[in-house]
Amino acid sequence: MNRRDFVVRSAAAIAAITVESKATGAVLPAPSAEFAFARLRYASGNWDADPNMPANLLGTLAAHTRLRLDARERIIDATSNELFAQPFLYLTGNRTVRFTPHERARLRHYLRSGGFLFVDDCEHDVGGEFARSFEAELSLVLDRPEESLRALPNDHELYRAYFEFPDGPPTTSHEVNGWGDRMVHPYLRGAWIGHRLAVLYSNKDYGCEWNYDPCSGCFMTHDTMRFGVNIVVYALRGAARA
Secondary structure (H helix, E strand, C coil): CCHHHHHHHHHHCCCCEEEECCCCCCEEEECCCCECCEEEECCCCCCCCCCCHHHHHHHHHHHHCCCCECCCCEEEECCCHHHHHCCCEEEEECCCCCCCHHHHHHHHHHHHCCCCEEEEECCCCCCCHHHHHHHHHHHHHCCCHHHCCEECCCCCHHHHCCCCCCCCCCCCHHHHCCCCCCCCCCCCEEEEECCEEEEEEECCCHHHHCCCCCCCCCCCCHHHHHHHHHHHHHHHHHHHHC
C-alpha cells in the first residue's frame, strides 16, 4: 500500500455528505461511507482499556453530526494492511508499550502515508509507565527530529473543528480529582509530519472519562465528549486534504 492508495481511500470516505460546524457554521467534508471507530491493537500492554468509550463517542457523534456511523468498534492490528483503510486510529493503555519492529515499521508507513493517530494515556500521568514507554516508542516510529512530540497550541484548528474550545483542551474529572499525576494538563502534544498533525497525544485520560456506564452516566462530561467530536471531525477533514 503506497501513499497514493491511502489518500485515495481516505478521500473517497470524505466525499458526499456534509457536517455543519457548531463553531463556525461552515460546511465541512464528511464521509459518504460509514465512519468506523478503529482501535489499534498492539502486542504489549493493555490496548483494550476503556471498553465502553467507543460506543459512547459514537453516540455523541450521532447526536451532534450527520456522519454515517458504523456502530461497531473495529480492532485493527498494528501489523495489518487494514491500517491503511482507516483515516482515524485510537491507541490507549496504562501499562508498558513495546512495539515489535514490524509494528513500528507499519505504524511509520501509516502515519507518513497520511494517517491520524489519537493516543490517550489511560494512566493520566506524565511520569507513568504508559507515558514513558509510549513516548520512547514513538521516537522510534517517527525517528526524524522534526517529527518529535511538541506542545499543541491552544489556538490550534482542532479546538474549533466543530465545537469551540477557546481555552484549549477541556479538563477531565480525573485531573480535577487529583488522580494520576495530580496535574491539570494545560495543553495536548502532537507530532507533525510536514505541516500535518499526524499524532495527537493526551495525558488527560479522555478515554476513561468517556468510558462511563450508559445507565449511570458516571463521569459523563458533556464538554469533553464534545471535544471527542472535534477530534474525529479534524481527523476526517485532514484525511480529505492529505
